[in-house]
Amino acid sequence: MADRPWEAGLRLRNLQSQASVELRRGNFPAVRETNTAILKGKLPALTARQARLALANVARMLGHYPEANRLTNELLADPDSRSGGFWQQVQTARVSLLAAEGKTEAAVAVSREVAEAAQKEGRQTNRDDVEARVCGILAVDPAADARAAIRRCEAVLAGQTDKSSQSAAEVRLSLAEAYFRARQLPAAEASHRLAQTSFAAKQSINNLFYGRLLEAAIYEATGRVADAGVSRTAATTVFRQMVAAWPPKDQRSYLARPAAASEALDWAKRLVAVRSKTR
C-alpha cells in the first residue's frame, strides 16, 4: 500500500514520543536533538514552550548550566508561561537548576513557594514532584544535616499520593543517600532496593546508574567487598549503555556536574569516569 502524504501532526507526535523514550533511556543528547527538531516546526505555542522546557531540563542534566539558565529565564519572562500547571513545571525546572548550581537555599525557598501554590490549586502531582526535588537537594547537600534530610524525605514520601510513581522512587533513592550519610546502613539498603526495583521496571537508566553507585558505596561500607565490586561493574555497564551514543563533550560535562558530586557517590563516579575514558 502506498504511503499517505506525511502529516505535520503525526511528525510532531512522533518527535514528542521519541523524546519521551530517549529521556527514559537516558539519551539526553538525543532528547536535545529531538526537541530542537520540534522547535523547527510550525507549532502551537504550548508545544513550543514545552519543547523549550524539555531543552532546559536536558541542558541541566548534561551540566550545560548557561544554556539551561538562558532557556529557563526565557520561559520565566514569557507571560504566556503563566498558566497554572505549566508555570509550576517551569518553576520546578528552576528549582532543579538552582540546586544543580549549588544554590541550595534559594532552591529550597523557591520550592516551598511552588509546593504551596500547587497545593492551593489542587495540583497534587506538581506538589509531589517539587517536594521530591527538595528531598533530593537536601539528601546530597554536604552542608545539610543528614538526619534533617531523612526527616524531610520521610515526610515527603509519606505525603506522596502515588507510591509507585517515578517521583516516589526518586524520593526513596534520596532517602537511601541520606540514610547512607547518617550511616544508617540497613535503612539505606532497604530504601535503595525499593527505588532500584521501581527504576528497573520503568527503565529509568539515569537513576539506575546512580542507584548502582550508591549500592556499591553501601556494600563497601558494610564490608561486603565482593558485592561492592559487582555493583561497581554493573554501574559501569549501565553508564556505558547510557552514554554509548553521546558526544564525548556531553559525557564529560555530565560527569563534571556539581550536583552529581554527592559525598557518597563521588569516589565511584570518578572510578566510572576513568574507566569510560579508557575503554
Place this chain on the structure above:
Amino acid sequence: MGSSGRSDSAIPILKQRAAAADTTQAQFNLAQALERANHLEESAAQYQQVLKRDPAQAAE
C-alpha cells in the same frame, strides 16, 4: 522487564500491520506499543524509522 502483558500482546499484531500496510501511521502505532511495553530500544528504532520516511526530515 517491567512489561505489561496487555501491551506485549498487541505487538505481534501491530508488527504484522506495519509490515503489511507499510504506512507511517502503522509504524508510529507500533513504536508507541513498544514504548508502552517498555521495549525502549526497539521503540526508539521505530520512531527513527518513522522520521526517515519524512521527506522534510531527510532533507535536514
